[in-house]
Amino acid sequence: MFLFSNSINRQVTALLHLPFYYKGSSSGFERGLHSRNKKAMEFIAKGWNALKEVDRVIDYCELNDRRLIPLLNTAKENFELALEADNSNTHARYWLSRLHMKYHVPGANKAVAAALLVEAADMGDPDAQYALGCHLRVENEDIHSDQQAFYYLEKAVDQLHPDALYLLGAVYLTGDCVKKDIASALWCFHRASEKGHAGAAIAYGSLLLKGVKIPESLIKFSLKRGSAAQMRGKNKESITIDPVEMAKEKFQIAAKAGCDLGFKWLARLEEEEKRLLTQDY
Structure with missing residues (x-):
C-alpha cells in the first residue's frame, strides 16, 4: 500500500488518537459529542473555504507560489483544529490528507497524508474510500494493490459515491x-x-x-x-x-x-x- 516506516506510523497514530475522558450522564455525553462535532464542522468549513480559494487561482500561478501559503496555512490549521475538536471526524482526516498529498503546504508530509487517508477510509468516509481506491490503482501495479483498490471502491459504491460508481462501472x-x-x-x-x-x-x-x-x-x-x-x-x-x-x-x-x-x-x-x-x- 503506502510505503512509510513503522515509526512514522506510530507517531501519526499517537497524534491522531488523543486520550478522551468523560464524566457525567449519557445525555451530557451526547450534548458534548454534538458540541464537538459542530465545532469541528465549523473549522472544516473555514479550511475548505481557504482551499477553495486556492483552487480558484492555482491554475494562474505556480503550484509553489508563495502567495498561496497564507491560504494553505489557514486550511491546514483549521483542519487540524477540527481534529482536535473531534478526533472521530472523518471529513477532517480526509481534507487534511488531501492537503498534505496534493498541495505545496509548508510541512507537507506524504506519510502523514497516507495514514490520514487510510484511517478516514477505514472509518467509513466515502470520499476517502474513493480517493484511496484511485490512489492504489494508479500508484501500485501489483495484484494485491488492485484487490485493495477494488475493496475500497466497492465500499464507496455501497454509500452511492457518484465518482466511485462511475469508476466501478467503467471497470x-x-x-x-x-x-x-x-x-x-x-x-x-x-x-x-x-x-x-x-x-x-x-x-x-x-x-x-x-x-x-x-x-x-x-x-x-x-x-x-x-x-x-x-x-x-x-x-x-x-x-x-x-x-x-x-x-x-x-x-x-x-x-x-x-x-x-x-x-x-x-x-x-x-x-x-x-x-x-x-x-x-
Whole structure:
C-alpha cells in the first residue's frame, strides 16, 4: 500500500488518537459529542473555504507560489483544529490528507497524508474510500494493490459515491481486473447518473443507443423512479423501455451538469427525430 516506516506510523497514530475522558450522564455525553462535532464542522468549513480559494487561482500561478501559503496555512490549521475538536471526524482526516498529498503546504508530509487517508477510509468516509481506491490503482501495479483498490471502491459504491460508481462501472464495462459484467456496469452508471454524474449519464445513454440490453431488474428500478420504463401487455406484466427516451433523460442530466457532450447528444437526437418525421410525411 503506502510505503512509510513503522515509526512514522506510530507517531501519526499517537497524534491522531488523543486520550478522551468523560464524566457525567449519557445525555451530557451526547450534548458534548454534538458540541464537538459542530465545532469541528465549523473549522472544516473555514479550511475548505481557504482551499477553495486556492483552487480558484492555482491554475494562474505556480503550484509553489508563495502567495498561496497564507491560504494553505489557514486550511491546514483549521483542519487540524477540527481534529482536535473531534478526533472521530472523518471529513477532517480526509481534507487534511488531501492537503498534505496534493498541495505545496509548508510541512507537507506524504506519510502523514497516507495514514490520514487510510484511517478516514477505514472509518467509513466515502470520499476517502474513493480517493484511496484511485490512489492504489494508479500508484501500485501489483495484484494485491488492485484487490485493495477494488475493496475500497466497492465500499464507496455501497454509500452511492457518484465518482466511485462511475469508476466501478467503467471497470465492469472494460473487464479491467474483474470479469466483464455489462449489467453491473449499467447499474453503476445508472445510480451515478441519478446523483448528477455527467460522465455516467453519457455512458449509460450511449450504451442504450448502441442497443445494449437493460436488465429487467434495472428497468423495474427505473420504473419506480418515473423514468421512460413502461408496463405493457394485457395484465401489464411485461416491462419494456423506450431506449431513445431513456437515453434522452440521461443526456439531459449531463447537460444540466454543464457537460458539452450532453448538449451534443441531445442535438443529435433532435435532428434524428426531425429526419424521421420528414420521412413519414
